Amino acid sequence: MIMSDQKNIMKRPRTLTRIAAVQAIFQWEQGIEKAANLLIEQFLIHRISPDFHDETYIDGKTHIPNIPLFTSVVQGFVHRSPEIDTIIKSSLPNEWPFQRLDPIIRAILRAAVTELLLDNIEPPKKVIINEYIDVSHAFSNGDESVLINGILNNLANRLRKEMENKA
Template sequence: MKPRPRTLARVAAVQALYQAEQAELNAETVIDQFVRHRLGALPGAETIEDGKLPEADVPLFARLVRTATLQQETIDGMIANALPEAWPMSRLDPVLRASLRAGGAELWLNDAAPAKVVINEFLDVAHGFFSGDEPRMLNGVLDRLAHLLRPAEFPAA
């Protein structure tokens, strides 16, 4: 199957947001590290299994990481409100937290892909990281965020 640049950008954004949180790096530092060491190499030279995403859509990747970081307080608040009360943000797996932030960031962008596409894409990404219930939680939380951030895409029934 041919790699999809926008999907790979979403995978890279999740990885970068995870790395930024774990290493306490700012968005520009982690974007620079990813662009120099993991993205933008010659397509086909290395693969996702090698930790490389050469075909990733770099502008989308950078935009997701920047938006997730710049709007983190607001996006985190929306995520926290969408989570069950027994699941505070701090209890979430850090990769799930990064996935929710990246998905929330793309939903934040008014000129991004349609909300249902964003949710499906991040659901696919989550299945690459998790084999348990995490993708279902991500799906539910991103659906709630999509209804809040893009109500026009969800006409009343």
């Protein structure tokens, strides 16, 4: 990611929160901590800075301005991980098996799908998708963002149709 993009993300509190959620879910997959409450507690104690610094991560810590969103996404994923992984698998192109995805891409998709499934009215699903596409730029500089965009748009359309059928 180029420096100007990095500075823009640093000014967007929800984006910073989503980046932290992706990092926590990545950490979960690595088997470092599987219990949601312990993962969140560890992240808040060891990875979160109480102070916001405009351009740097101090001592490897970041600032999470929206702890409730962070907690909802991480807890939501850990508690519903088999369901969320099934949703992601069903949205992948046939030539892309789930395990072939890079672990950070899996973490981005897991966080995004979890947030899309939350019962929040705000923000709109399109905003959530755009946010996670921006988050993907923080971790990659290739075609991964295109893949993430396609999967999340496909999923959002499916979820919208399911909601309309329930109504």
